[in-house]
Amino acid sequence: MTRQSTDQATPEDGQETSLEAGLAAALAHLNQGRAEAAAACAAALARHHPAHPAVLQLIALIAMQRGETAQARHHIAQSLALRPDHLPSLLIAGRAALADRAPAQALPHLLRACALSGNAVEPCYLACVARRQMGSADALAELGQLIQRAxxxxxxxxxxxxxxxxxxxxxxxxxxxxxxxxxxxxxxxxxxxxxxxxxxxxxxxxxxxxxxxxxxxxxxxxxxxxxxxxxxxxxxxxxxAQDSLETLLAAHPDDYDGWIKLGLVRQDRHDLAGAQAALRSALACRPDAAPAAVNLGIVLQADRQPDAALAAYAHAFRVEPGTFGRIAQALCSGPHGRLWADLGALRALLATLGHAQD
The missing domain is CATH 1.25.40.10 (Tetratricopeptide repeat domain)
Incomplete structure (x- = not known):
């Protein structure tokens, strides 16, 4: 990936010198992976230069590094409105839209970047990526031509x-x-x-x-x-696997997939209390996630907590009635299962408990 730049203007007075210094400091942090320090510099710059295109571009770059694609697209659009044919900004706009799975919106920016750069490799490559994501029949051939050229x-x-x-x-x-x-x-x-x-x-x-x-x-x-x-x-x-997931979640504490996978790994390791904690964290991230609720019920059932297990199953049934079959199977399996001869009664019980949770 090319080194990030905001194409800074030549300073003409003290304020412009301060702007350039702030941009340089923020970019130094960003290029070394210190997104939070870069964000602090950008926030200070935005207070004094809220409509400066280079500041808006910087904020977009930081948002991209954080994975905040919607924010990146918003700020780079503002920057491009102020300088429409700025090549680095066009590339950021294209990359942000690609990351946001919006290739049709990325392609115009990238084609303009191709034209302005004399069909340089990077914008041409990104345009190929956009065409591939759009399902273009010619994208692979264009990619092959690019590889032959570079x-x-x-x-x-x-x-x-x-x-x-x-x-x-x-x-x-x-x-x-x-x-x-x-x-x-x-x-x-x-x-x-x-x-x-x-x-x-x-x-x-x-x-x-x-x-x-x-x-x-x-x-x-x-x-x-x-x-x-x-x-x-x-x-x-x-x-x-548990170490890998715990490392992931230390960096991404709101990651639903990480929490539910950690719950399953801890369950496999017979750490029922740890599994329950992880699955409850998954539900905190996505309260309407029926798989996390069903798995929590299974773990609670294995931990000899039948009432709590039923409550978890009822939550899963309330948010996704299609989980009933799995719930019924889970309830009668394992050493602590309960056989329900009347599935209609079980369905009514889950519905009643689910309404009580509302």
Whole structure:
């Protein structure tokens, strides 16, 4: 990825010098991964220069690094309104829309960036990505042409690998990723994509190694940690999976998927109290998540808490009536199950308990 820049203006007075210094300090923090320090600098700049395009661009960059794509798109749109043909801003707008799964909105920005840059590699590559996400029949051919023009551009090889993986050609995908790693072995995305291909081939140990490499290169990566934990769990490495999930959740405490997976891993390790705590955290993140409520009921049932288990099942049934079959099966299974001969009565009981929770 190209080094971030706000294309600062030449200072003409004390205020402009202060603006340039503030932008430089924020970008230094951002380029070194210190998003919170960069955000503090940006907030101070915004108080004095709320409508300056470079400040708005900086705020968008910080939002992108935090994964706040909607905020990034909002602020970069404001910046572009003030300087419509600013090339770095067009690229940020395109990247933000792609990250937000809005390729049709990304493409005009990227095509304009292509035109302004004389069809430079990066905007052309991002335009290919947008076309791929839109399902364009010509996108893969355009990507191949770009690789022929710039064979040393690693992101294009990664994109080609993803296309090969989706086309059911894992060996071709791995070959493209090997080329990307040879060009830039320190790109976390490359190792993550390699892990996805290997996991799809059921090569779990190799997949876990690739995901672990990605997580080491990008410690705050949610996707790398979560997929590493999934591979570790399937390998039976439960302690390692728990460590991976707890590391993920320390960085992303509102991650529903991380909490529910941690609950299941702790359950597999016979830590029923820990499993309950994790599943309750999952429900705190998404109160209407029926799978978390059903799994909580199962754990409570195993922990000899039948009333609490019924309450959890009732919550799941209230938010998703389609869970009834699984609930009925769970209630009569295991050493502490209860057999319900009258499923109509069970359904009525769950409905009554669910209404009582409202």
């Amino acid at each position: 064979p040393g551009f690693a992101p294009a090889w990664i994109e080609l690998a993803d296309a090969m993986r989706q086309a059911g050609q894992p060996e071709a995908a791995l070959a493209a990723l090997d080329r990307a790693i040879a060009l830039d072995g320190n790109a976390a995305r490359t190792h993550f994509q390699r892990g996805k291909v290997l996991y799809g081939q059921k090569r779990l140990a190799e997949a876990a190694s690739a995901f672990g490499h990605a997580a080491a290169l990008e410690p705050r990566s949610r996707e790398a940690r979560l997929n590493l934990a999934i591979a570790q769990q399937e390998l039976g490495e439960l302690a390692a």
